[in-house]
Amino acid sequence: MRRPELYITGITGLPEISADASLGQLIAQGIRQAQIELQEKDVLVVAQKIVSKAEGRTIRLDSVTPSALACRWAEACQKDPRVMEVILSQTQRIVRMDRGILIAETEHSFVCANAGVDSSNSPPGEVLLLPRDPDASAARIRKELSEGFGVTLAVIISDSFGRPWRQGQVDVAIGVAGLDPLLDYRGFRDRFGRQMEATVIAVADELAGAAELVMGKTSEVPVALIRGVYFQSLNESARALVRPAEEDLFR
């Protein structure tokens, strides 16, 4: 059997991203500077924060007037009332609000802390929202890069999420293009000939987490290239990673 291999490298040297930057072009520059030859089925993982910045998803806090509700909850959660106001504006439903922690369902149906509103990695006085449609963001970057390099790529937009029960954050996929985020082994047979039960792997989340290992948090590596991944491209939306509320025991 051929030995399965995966190679992951960080793309460095991107400038500070401003609103309306062409992210595809900047990533392409980084790839050329690194003298990397893209190949068919390479996967690019792009950190949410640069996608949000390029899409102008920055909110200046001095433009925000917190409601009475935001002020009350901000106190309970020990947050800036204006940040709380922004969080609530991004929230479809509150899953838990307890012990200073706010777990919210975003408009995209992702469940995460603070509805994905991020006050690290943006200048003081500003917060960053998630991209409005991270699948579309991924598709745009994919189109620009695929055309620029003449190869068919997959693109994942990643963000760091906490998890119930387990300490520490891991990067997960919030947008995908050109790749099915789930790999379904149901119907395959195990080595004893039995049908495998309930084995659907969230490959896009594993890829996002693997990319984080080279991207890190402080090292200014906002993009990673992963080569050697087996993936399919049937259902191309990170929404497939969201467990429907009616099947979820923890919402």
Place this chain on the structure above:
Amino acid sequence: MRRPELYITGITGLPEISADASLGQLIAQGIRQAQIELQEKDVLVVAQKIVSKAEGRTIRLDSVTPSALACRWAEACQKDPRVMEVILSQTQRIVRMDRGILIAETEHSFVCANAGVDSSNSPPGEVLLLPRDPDASAARIRKELSEGFGVTLAVIISDSFGRPWRQGQVDVAIGVAGLDPLLDYRGFRDRFGRQMEATVIAVADELAGAAELVMGKTSEVPVALIRGVYFQSLNESARALVRPAEEDLFR
């Protein structure tokens, strides 16, 4: 800046693992057959199922007499009452029992479906338990391999866990040796000079997930080697990945 790189490869060709197999020796054989030269700080990820098999953590169902409770709950969860009996024997606390799904806290305090009891990948009529002490399992394998190859390795024992809110399973770390499962960025400053808040990354889980990408589910690759990882080795226990119950909003 030096471009960060990660390389992951699967170790193939291990025989079917029997109880009391020397897993370290079998993995060493696989590594030699693949003509891989181990290097300092290489990380080996080993699938829980072969660890459990080598440690004889197999239960023959015909040896199990289900209690009345197990029978009643088995019906509700549509499981074999004997499998339910085994699950309950591995359970410290039930987190949820609903819609045919049993989420349980194991004796190691991991929260997962069916207390980690696995009926796939073992012969019909048998189920596989988690290793009794997965950190100790990792430490044993690490010792054998580090001595055998004369390099200092880290070892992770991985298993596939489901997650609330997100579809699909991902591999996570249930045992570690030689590596701190969490990487703590708190106290680091972001590019705007602000202290970073709440950024602790579960690197061992990201490594386990990355390894899954080459291990797969049907491809008979029970071990993966990861090279190029930045990690520390202060607190070497996967228990550090368990969020204390009193800080957990979903238990």
